[in-house]
Amino acid sequence: MATYDLLVIGAGPGGYVCAIRAAQLGLKVAVAEGRATLGGTCLNVGCIPSKALLHATHELHEANHNFGRMGLVVPQPQVDWARMLAYKDEVIGQNTTGIEFLFKKNKIDWLKGYASIPAPGQVALNGETHEARAIVIASGSQASTLPGVTVDEEVVVTSTGALSLKAIPQSMVVIGAGVIGLEMGSVYSRLGTEVTVVEYLDQITPGMDAEVCKQFQRLLQKQGLTFVLGTAVQGVERTAAGAVVTHKSRKTGKEDRLEAEVVLVATGRKPFVDGLGLDALGVQMTPRGQIATDAGFATSVPGLYAIGDVREGPMLAHKAEDEGVAVAEILAGQHGHVNYGVIPGVIYTTPEVATVGQTEEQLKAEGRAYKVGKFPFMGNGRAKAVFQGEGFVKLLSDKATDRILGCHIIGPMAGDLIHEVAVAMEFGASAEDLARTCHAHPTFSEAVREAALACGDGAIHA
Ligand code: FAD
Ligand code: NAI
Numbered sequence: 001m002a003t004y005d006l007l008v009i010g011a012g013p014g015g016y017v018c019a020i021r022a023a024q025l026g027l028k029v030a031v032a033e034g035r036a037t038l039g040g041t042c043l044n045v046g047c048i049p050s051k052a053l054l055h056a057t058h059e060l061h062e063a064n065h066n067f068g069r070m071g072l073v074v075p076q077p078q079v080d081w082a083r084m085l086a087y088k089d090e091v092i093g094q095n096t097t098g099i100e101f102l103f104k105k106n107k108i109d110w111l112k113g114y115a116s117i118p119a120p121g122q123v124a125l126n127g128e129t130h131e132a133r134a135i136v137i138a139s140g141s142q143a144s145t146l147p148g149v150t151v152d153e154e155v156v157v158t159s160t161g162a163l164s165l166k167a168i169p170q171s172m173v174v175i176g177a178g179v180i181g182l183e184m185g186s187v188y189s190r191l192g193t194e195v196t197v198v199e200y201l202d203q204i205t206p207g208m209d210a211e212v213c214k215q216f217q218r219l220l221q222k223q224g225l226t227f228v229l230g231t232a233v234q235g236v237e238r239t240a241a242g243a244v245v246t247h248k249s250r251k252t253g254k255e256d257r258l259e260a261e262v263v264l265v266a267t268g269r270k271p272f273v274d275g276l277g278l279d280a281l282g283v284q285m286t287p288r289g290q291i292a293t294d295a296g297f298a299t300s301v302p303g304l305y306a307i308g309d310v311r312e313g314p315m316l317a318h319k320a321e322d323e324g325v326a327v328a329e330i331l332a333g334q335h336g337h338v339n340y341g342v343i344p345g346v347i348y349t350t351p352e353v354a355t356v357g358q359t360e361e362q363l364k365a366e367g368r369a370y371k372v373g374k375f376p377f378m379g380n381g382r383a384k385a386v387f388q389g390e391g392f393v394k395l396l397s398d399k400a401t402d403r404i405l406g407c408h409i410i411g412p413m414a415g416d417l418i419h420e421v422a423v424a425m426e427f428g429a430s431a432e433d434l435a436r437t438c439h440a441h442p443t444f445s446e447a448v449r450e451a452a453l454a455c456g457d458g459a460i461h462a
Helices: 013-024 040-045 047-065 081-105 179-190 210-222 317-331 360-366 381-385 414-426 431-435 446-454
Strands: 003-009 029-033 109-112 122-125 128-137 141-143 171-175 194-198 226-228 231-238 243-249 255-260 262-265 269-271 304-306 345-347 352-357 370-376 392-398 404-411
Touching: 003 013, 003 317, 013 029, 013 040, 013 081, 013 317, 040 047, 040 081, 047 081, 047 179, 128 317, 171 179, 171 243, 171 255, 179 194, 179 210, 179 262, 179 345, 194 255, 210 226, 210 352, 210 360, 210 392, 210 404, 243 262, 345 414, 352 414, 360 370, 360 392, 360 404, 370 446, 392 431, 392 446, 404 414, 404 446, 414 431, 414 446, 431 446
Parallel strands: 003 029, 003 128, 029 109, 128 304, 171 194, 171 262, 194 226
Antiparallel strands: 122 128, 141 269, 231 243, 243 255, 345 352, 352 404, 370 392, 392 404
């Protein structure tokens, strides 16, 4: 048994970042992690492996479709699936062992095993009880599947199974046109799988800027993905050849079925709190099954905190990380906080989709007077050179003050471009501030500047 200033449960982006910052601030820290490797969902079966497969298949797409246009004559690329999976696993390994190194460097104890909280200030695992002045729960989330759908992670899979399929399927039905469905759907579509995405609502990526959604859907369809929108999945049955998905149109009530070799259930994730003993402790939960916390991440039990996917807010690695830093600072007597108004969201398809701040639909609903500055990548020389002129940047600013309220980008490197706007928003900048900042030519970021110009006197290249 040992006594710590801080014991973190879960070594995902929330937990491991919290532990490192707390150790840097002088606290004696341990992290309990049940998985065999550090890094949580994100590094092991989430962000990192999905981005590795997106990268590999993007390169395949470039070789198949754009190399010839640039005078690069190469033989038809062949996919060695086993090697592609090995590359993905190598990337995971590099990242998870990197966290082990950081733990050693910061003198953080890794307690291996699944932990429970028998009493306030105590964490039990492997038959031992450890004491801690503060406990931070960062136990993350798990896939939430549909009633009547049995996941076997071979034919009917969540994202975890989809990251390690035994073979590339000829056909795949994806249930849910959210982030996982579209990223993993893109991976397999580029590998030659016939991908059909069934979505309950009438648009893909619900909640995102409507114009972006429309263009995104158009471009994905052009790449070969098929969408069945406004349709509720009724059930999934295993067959000898794969599975059958039965679904019903929400408008017409018409029932139909889709057969596929693999079915990916991507209908959202839910907090993971199994085995922690929260009921017995009397920890207050939200109606959505999240751990309820106050603005300082404190739960209803003194000395017990929660961060990341297990509490409210977007289920994103960087949101979990920022909460990890904030709670560590609070525990060290500082004033950590997270600005939830400026958390970017990125979908790593081609083109990428990125968003920060409010959407036009949200501003309309609030009755806020705003300006829209839009600029198409078709007017950006660099984007045209890489065959990615089909997206746009949309910047929203306050009508009276010109303060930036949001930005929505579909186009090349959108996930990186969005951060110039995020920084500007943190500084309370106006669209004119961005527009008057010299941007190097030729860069994709000139499209952001042009959108900012379009909020004022007008873009130059439109
Ligand atoms: P997690 O990363 O889920 O980590 C929690 C850890 O706690 C786990 O390792 C678990 O084993 C451990 N644990 C749980 N209970 C216990 C216990 N009792 N004792 C000990 N250990 C325990 N987000 C992005 O921002 N960008 C992306 O590109 C992105 N891609 C994703 C792709 C996929 C396929 C998926 C599934 C998710 C993706 N996400 C992405 C979401 C991201 O992975 C999560 O938001 C993030 O991992 C949440 O971090 P966390 O620290 O809260 O929890
Ligand atoms: P999601 O919430 O993004 O999308 C789920 C989709 O499934 C929604 O569009 C929903 O309307 C639909 N749906 C729900 N029930 C349905 C039904 N019965 N039939 C048809 N459609 C149905 O969830 P997703 O994609 O599973 O991702 C989970 C979390 O992981 C997200 O919160 C996301 O933030 C995170 N993530 C982030 C990534 C990134 O940042 N690039 C990548 C992957 C995941």
